[in-house]
Amino acid sequence: MNQDDKTTGSTESKTGQASEHAQQAGRGAQDAAKGYVGHVQEVLTQPDRFFDANHRSGNTNAMIDLGGFLAVFFLASVVARTFGYSGFDFEFGHLLDGIKAVLVIGIPIGALVFAWNALGKTRGLDFYMEKFGGALVLPCLLLIVAIVLDVLDIRIQSWFRGLAIVFVYIGVFAITYAHAAAGKVRTAVLFTAGFYILYRLLGLLF
Numbered sequence: 001m002n003q004d005d006k007t008t009g010s011t012e013s014k015t016g017q018a019s020e021h022a023q024q025a026g027r028g029a030q031d032a033a034k035g036y037v038g039h040v041q042e043v044l045t046q047p048d049r050f051f052d053a054n055h056r057s058g059n060t061n062a063m064i065d066l067g068g069f070l071a072v073f074f075l076a077s078v079v080a081r082t083f084g085y086s087g088f089d090f091e092f093g094h095l096l097d098g099i100k101a102v103l104v105i106g107i108p109i110g111a112l113v114f115a116w117n118a119l120g121k122t123r124g125l126d127f128y129m130e131k132f133g134g135a136l137v138l139p140c141l142l143l144i145v146a147i148v149l150d151v152l153d154i155r156i157q158s159w160f161r162g163l164a165i166v167f168v169y170i171g172v173f174a175i176t177y178a179h180a181a182a183g184k185v186r187t188a189v190l191f192t193a194g195f196y197i198l199y200r201l202l203g204l205l206f
Contacts, residue, residue, distance in 0.1 A: 065133030077101035135171030
């Protein structure tokens with residue numbers, strides 16, 4: 001075999017390996033997507049099973065849940081300002097408002113998860129991220145509905161934004177009562193009130 005044949009064979013081998021790696025990566029992405037869709041379906045259709053202390057969904061799903069909620073919260077803020085009652089009117093300041101909105105909700109979420117971890121040390125930080133991430137799935141979907149209604153100029157979008165926040169509060173209460181301070185209603189109420197107050201105070205500051 002001459003040098004040209006060797007070079008050609010080596011190139012084809014590398015091309016084949018690259019193609020195989022790309023196919024494997026594609027299959028991995030599809031499997032991950034299917035896995036996350038299954039996770040969302042489980043949260044919505046079998047919440048008792050998902051929020052059970054012995055059930056774990058994994059850090060990846062938790063990060064997607066939390067990151068997805070913050071991303072959708074950002075979009076909801078920007079779209080609400082862009083497609084207001086005066087019609088489409090985009091300004092660069094709307095992006096800054098969206099970032100502020102993320103900080104206003106993100107800081108209380110971070111503080112809450114660490115407070116849960118400090119109160120219920122036997123669970124671990126990952127546990128509370130998974131559970132609260134799951135609790136944010138429904139609020140995230142409600143915010144997506146609000147975004148669509150804003151774009152279509154259907155004036156009930158505020159109902160869905162308000163309902164999304166209500167379910168966030170419900171998630172705070174439920175996880176505190178079920179896990180961080182099991183069976184203690186007063187502690188769950190205090191955590192929910194603290195989350196609400198911090199969220200509102202940051203809204204005033206930003």
